[in-house]
Amino acid sequence: MDAITVCFRAGFAYVAAELPGGRSLPLCRLRFTGVLHTWGFALYLASNDGYKDNIRPSGLPAGPPEEALDCAGDLYLAGPFSDTRLVPPKKS
Template structure:
């Protein structure tokens, strides 16, 4: 698997942060850490709590990433189909999917 260049890593963080600011006011910040071809994305809530959201897999394109949701029940990431119908999509689509599952509900 290819590893993303530094410019792609920086772009990914910028794109996810911009989407969070405009679409997910429940998030105070988005944190991205990289390991090989993977980018692990966590959301920081206003009270400082950090929530694991997803893992993205770099496949050679800065605009299309493989998508896996974090499953708290197993403490693992599971490849998941995005609402767009594919296992890969834009970082923004992936963030919307993960946040739609984890940040919406009667107590948030």
């Protein structure tokens, strides 16, 4: 992964991972709840090319943005179906 980008539109923050080769992988959407450090969380679903509200690992529907980014990153960038498993390990 090269970077994380955030684009703000219509009250939402759309978070994507920028991958090598210029590809962009949508991760999640955050929605400000009006309370400082509390954001709603929706994961990106490639199956319908959209976002679905989700509960965080803490069991709460809203919380700090860092928790949402950790959850989406673990799922899409380090999970068993991520692109990282397709890259052979570097030789020492």
